[in-house]
Amino acid sequence: MTLIKEFIFDPPNFLYLIFIFVLTYISQFYFRYFTRQHPIPGPIPFPLIGNFETYHPNSSQWARELQKKYGDIFEVYSGGLFTLNNRQIWISNASLTDKLLSPYTNNNFPYRTTENEGLDKMDMTSKGIVFNRNVNSWAYNRRIVVQVLMAPKFLKTAVKNTEELFFEMEKHWEKLGYLNDAKEQEIELDLVNWMRRFMTDSVFNLTTNTKSYALLNYFNTFNTLNKDERESNNDHFLRESEKFVNYIRLHFVACIFFKDTPKILRTILPANRKKSRELLDVVAWLNSKVLELIRERKKEIEKADPDEELSADMLTLLLTINTNRDPKYVKTTDKDNLIDARPMSEDEVRENVYEIMGGGIDTTANTFCYVVYYLTHYPEVRQKMLQEMEKIFGKDMNREITYEDLNKLNYCGAIIKEVSRLMPTVSVLFRVSAKPDEIAGYKFLANTQFFINVPAIQMHPSHWNQPEKFDPDRFMDSEQQIPKNALLHFGGGARVCMGKQLAILQLKALMVLLYRKYDVELVDMSGGIKYSSTVVNHCEELPVKIKVKHSA
């Protein structure tokens, strides 16, 4: 025994053993890599690290470079001790997405992530929609939330709400003295900052029928002079609402942190332990606040007269669906329909409320900024858009906007599509296989992760004529068939975005409200869009000059 110890701890021998260990590890790694089942082209990974590209934040950029080198289907590895377990298959051609984006809820790619202990800890893999891996529960939640989001009453309320909030935002601009005092009635502002607050107030109000005061709080950061006005707005209440809004964002940060940080790193590293604790505190605080909101609303519903029309916000609709306050409710004893016909639990309502808030705020705010950016660069498109608006609203810049009006704005719809084709707000779609399968002649095991490369597909020369050209008319021309799954800015298949109709309505309403009354230019016309890219392309800033039109 002593002899063995002496041999091992003798410095030259010790180094030699380490060398042997590393060599064995590397050899077995590459042996496993080069003899892997069903190989696909792709860059060779490094032990422990995987492919360096996967650490680069701008995934759409490196994925397009790898597409050029390896073709429309390639594989990369994202690191870890047993790297070959973290295989990612990137798909960059619409014709290869048929199975992945199948519309059937029982398709072979029902999950967005592989099993994930971190998301389990966040209680997200068996509730809600976005990360729910329990297919029955996901389908139940999705069916109910879609029913709410598509209800004409809800969509009409959303149009009204967008209009009212826009008027509020204009009042803030005016109060700041920009519009009233400036001779040319011109203001300069960072549009993305205003739009984030705008969408926060909008989605919060549509979800809970209460105010989040994000626009007012933002206005107050400029309004340092007018202290009396600030105090009359009840600072304490505003602080609480600001906390709520910030925590909803942190909830998203928490999801990504728990999803991507292995348990061992979360528990061993002191900085991560602290972060885990802080994020879990955020989640606990939010849970208690949302549950408070839910219980208050339940009491209001119980107290309401049976004939009284209830508010059309998401919370009320989720709490009443499949109850006797639901106008479409039919009591069923049919065993197969029983799951669908039950009301939602408080926990389910809570999770859906978070997800709607998380899914609907930044996405729509960013997309609107990209629309504005493109319209400033293409005056002929802007002109054509104004003509379409004039046909519907006439010259009255204050005429009320209705849901029916917005549905007639086809060219505005085409602009949104074309902007989102060139600058998709969400750049990757995730799918995971439930069973072994085959795509493009390659066989895959169950639990394989697929990453659908949205920018590459939306610019693919075999799907689009002159893919680099900004041309909204390509969506007006019925002759020109857009290949299936070539436009994926809202995703596709069974997990397609559920807020799509709502987002399009809100974007069109914002286009009308801004452009019929104002001329909008970029402060710096020569610069490109400033954005950072992870899964969501976040607009970093968009300084614009907004000028009241002379005839206003």
Ligand code: HEM
């Ligand atoms: C312009 C705005 C928006 C964009 C660009 C956008 C984009 C997307 C994309 C790309 C997906 C993934 C779809 C897939 O994997 O195939 C998605 C999913 C989702 N979106 Fe949106 N979205 C927007 C607005 C909204 C709004 C307003 C809401 C809610 C009110 C919302 C709620 C959701 C939800 C809940 C999912 C998950 C669906 C599922 O997993 O079944 N989104 N969205």
